[in-house]
Amino acid sequence: MMRTAILNVMIFLAAASLSAGNYETTMKQAISEMYQSTDASELEALAGKFFRIGEAEGDKWMPYYYAAYAYISITFNIEDADAIDKHLDKAQEMIDKAMAIAPKESELFVLQGLLHSMRITSPTRGMKYSMLSNNALAEAEKLNPDNPRLWFCKAQNVYHTPAMFGGGEEKALPLYEKAAGLFDTFEPPHELWPAWGKEYNAEQIERISD
Numbered sequence: 001m002m003r004t005a006i007l008n009v010m011i012f013l014a015a016a017s018l019s020a021g022n023y024e025t026t027m028k029q030a031i032s033e034m035y036q037s038t039d040a041s042e043l044e045a046l047a048g049k050f051f052r053i054g055e056a057e058g059d060k061w062m063p064y065y066y067a068a069y070a071y072i073s074i075t076f077n078i079e080d081a082d083a084i085d086k087h088l089d090k091a092q093e094m095i096d097k098a099m100a101i102a103p104k105e106s107e108l109f110v111l112q113g114l115l116h117s118m119r120i121t122s123p124t125r126g127m128k129y130s131m132l133s134n135n136a137l138a139e140a141e142k143l144n145p146d147n148p149r150l151w152f153c154k155a156q157n158v159y160h161t162p163a164m165f166g167g168g169e170e171k172a173l174p175l176y177e178k179a180a181g182l183f184d185t186f187e188p189p190h191e192l193w194p195a196w197g198k199e200y201n202a203e204q205i206e207r208i209s210d
Helices: 002-036 040-057 062-077 081-101 106-118 123-143 148-159 169-185 198-209
Strands: none
Touching (some): 002 062, 040 081, 062 081, 081 106, 106 123, 106 148, 123 148, 148 169, 148 198, 169 198
8 A cells, every 4th residue: 555655656746747847848939939929920829828828837927927928029010009908908917817926026017017118009198107117117126126127128118208208318228238237147047037128128229329
């Protein structure tokens, strides 16, 4: 009987290990595909895949995080305000799920700040959503002031704020430069950690400095 119990434990541990390995492999592949794609249908399919992984795992925030980022990424390449809102609404649902699992994760508040900023599709939305974005980024800074994506998103917000309201290129440049330094020294906790922002941050520095 004892031997049977030990065997059952060994089988359970082996299955758990295999499941973890499958999770890592599946996530890596999907993340790689997401970063390389700009096609809305592909990104929506990947968002669905991340969502299903999240539902299967139950206790991991990253699948929902990447589902949200995939939906947000769709809005980078479209201009229709209603379509942008539709995809951002889906992204918000994913962030809410991730927040329920990891309410103190800086990366989630950065992503929330990015989502709010993408809601600014007209001047009438500027005040409301810039405030919401800045509030989310302020919370991200409390949780991890060394997060490079935090400073990149702060820089983006300042860059896109009219100079008459304290924004513009010159005000944004020091924030981009701070982000660049942190991108160079940031060590992700593991391979699945978010990695977006560094290249575009460098492009913005070059654009402003020229």
